[in-house]
Amino acid sequence: MARKIVKYGLITIVIGLLAYKSVFIVKLSELQTVEPKAFDAPAFVQKLWDGKLPARLDSAITLDALQAALKSNRGAAFNTYFNSMSIGNLRYGLVKLTGKVLSVSDDDITVLAGNSNEPLTVKVITEYVYGNAIRDASRLVDIKDFVNTADLNNISEALNKRVRNVVLPPFKAKVKKDDNVSVIGALELNEAHFSLNDLEIIPVQCKIIQQ
Amino acid sequence: MIAIQRNNTINLARLQSVIALVVLCTIIAILSDKFLTMDNGWNVLRQIAVNICISVGMTLIVLTAGIDLSVGSILALCGAITAGLSKNGIKLPSADLFIGFTLLGALLGGIIVGSLLGWFNGFVITKFKVPPFVGTLAMLTIARGLTMLWTQGHPISNLGAPFATIGTGWLLGIPVPVWIAGVVVLLAIFITRQTRLGRYIYAIGGNENAAILSGINIxxxxxxxxxxxxxxxxxxxxxxxxxxxxxQPNAGTGYELDAIAAVVIGGTSLSGGKGSIGGTVMGAVIIGVLNNGLVLLNVSPFWQQVVKGAVILIAVIIDKGGNKK
Known part of the structure; x- marks a missing residue:
């Protein structure tokens, strides 16, 4: 009997010690006052949109200049004009283009643009704007400033949402075949499997040029 | 006489595993110059440490002629619970309370939940006489669903440097996961060889009715x-x-198959009563080296599955052959 009491007494002490070292209890109301405020991605994007982004869009390289740069030194062109915050071979850069609309579909418009000797057909996405293309191409977000990858993803989502809800609807409503358009947006290129066929741009600014 | 025969069978199975491992390593080393490097060696050991932990548990179950298909889902749920407790704790708004967990608390929480789920598997199998295959298959789905509920389908990330040490740290020049797997293996060898529980496990797998008649509380x-x-x-x-x-909510998918493969390749009989922890470790090393070699040799992931399946099949056929004798 005495042995049993000692045995169970020791077990209780060990469990008690483990619990003491494992758990702490505080009042939730006190904790919430010291909890850091959650990252507000839409507010961050709003600041970016009104602040640094317009200058970045103005300084975007034109598609024909990019064609020339890629032709003369592809590696240097990728280093200068393209960026990616994730692993893999996909790179994103801000590119300006003006051209004639060849076709309009529900999901995109196809534009003939670039160097007049070697024109390129570019799909400008007008429906499914997703991914990190705009965030990475803008080079305005530094991964070191964020401890949480979810915050980085939320920035992309807020940028994409703004393009989907604010930039594209008025453009999509008016654009038609044979219009001349001007687009600035994020171009995705694969550095390892480089090709200028089937180019796609996610627009940040797009307008119809009046004839 | 029977004991000698059993030992010979186990030794033969272990010898087959060693020969298979040597042949495998030789072929991969010839075909890839990256295989026999220290970095790759540590990488393989780090990867197999997880499978060794699961496989050791699976070996004990298979020795009793059972099987556990739920280990992959339990792995995911317990990983998520540990991460959730460590990062977010438990909030009880109605009582205005926040229960926080230290790293030790979160680790204990995860392990306790794992053992409770395992206990529930055992309870269903013993109390309701549900075949282990079916009972643990149900737990596979239940635990995966609970993982989704706990995580809301999202990963729980940024768990802090102390927590990361368990999976990525080094101790005395050896990765921490390898130390953990080593301790698990030594404890399991001790249990199976030196304790009454170990002898009961073999007895139940060898002949359950005889074990009951011997007075073992199976x-x-x-x-x-x-x-x-x-x-x-x-x-x-x-x-x-x-x-x-x-x-990750979908972590551990298919891990139960790797564990069963390690057990079978290591010479443990699926009909129970025969096998060893050492053999399972060898089986896990073979699976790990095979996985690593197929990646280094740039074999398509689709073919990797075919090759792994074929290796398991061959191991089972050899096991069946051994049983006939």
Whole structure:
């Protein structure tokens, strides 16, 4: 009997010690006052949109200049004009283009643009704007400033949402075949499997040029 | 006489495993110059540490002629619970309370949940006489669903440097996961060879009716064995979560098959009563080296599955052949 009491007494002490070292209890109301405020991605994007982004869009390289740069030194062109915050071979850069609309579909418009000797057909996405293309191409977000990858993803989502809800609807409503358009947006290129066929741009600014 | 015969069979199975491992390593080393490097060696050991933990638990179950298909899901759930407790704690708004967990608390929480789920497996199997295959298959789905509920389908990331040490740290020049797997293996060898529980496990797998007639409380032994397997799956889950610094809701998918493969390749009979922890470790090393070699040799992931399946099939056929004798 005495042995049993000692045995169970020791077990209780060990469990008690483990619990003491494992758990702490505080009042939730006190904790919430010291909890850091959650990252507000839409507010961050709003600041970016009104602040640094317009200058970045103005300084975007034109598609024909990019064609020339890629032709003369592809590696240097990728280093200068393209960026990616994730692993893999996909790179994103801000590119300006003006051209004639060849076709309009529900999901995109196809534009003939670039160097007049070697024109390129570019799909400008007008429906499914997703991914990190705009965030990475803008080079305005530094991964070191964020401890949480979810915050980085939320920035992309807020940028994409703004393009989907604010930039594209008025453009999509008016654009038609044979219009001349001007687009600035994020171009995705694969550095390892480089090709200028089937180019796609996610627009940040797009307008119809009046004839 | 029977004991000598059993030992000979185990030794033969182990010898077959060693020969298979040597042949495998030789072929991969000839075909890839990256295989026999220190970095790759540590990488393989780190990867197999998780499978060793799960496989050791699986071996104990298979020795009792059972099987546990739920270890992959339990791994995911316990990894997520550990991560969630460590990062977010438990909030009770109605009582205005926040229950926070230290790293030790979160680790214990995960392991306790794992052993409870394992115990529940054992309870269903012993109390309701549900075949282990079916009972643990149900737990596979239940635990995966609970993982989704706990995580809301999102990964739980950024768990902090102390937690990351478990999966990525080094101790005395050896990766921490390898130390953990080593301790698990030594404890399991001690249990199977030196304790009454170990002898009961072999006795139940060898002949359950004879074990009952000998006065062994087979239900109690099975409950313990399934609880240990659940706890070891939780340890594996903690290692995976720590290594990725993220608890993924779909972690551990298919891990039960790798564990069963390691057990079978290691010479443990699926009909129970025959096998060893050492053999399972060898089986896990073979699976790990095979996985690593196929990646280094740039074999398509689709073919990798075919090759792994074929290796398991051959091991089972050899096991069947051994049993006939």
């Amino acid at each position: 239900n109690k032994v099975k409950l313990i064995v399934y609880s240990i397997a659940g706890a070891l799956a939780a340890v594996g889950g903690i290692m995976v979560t720590s290594r990725l610094d993220s608890a």
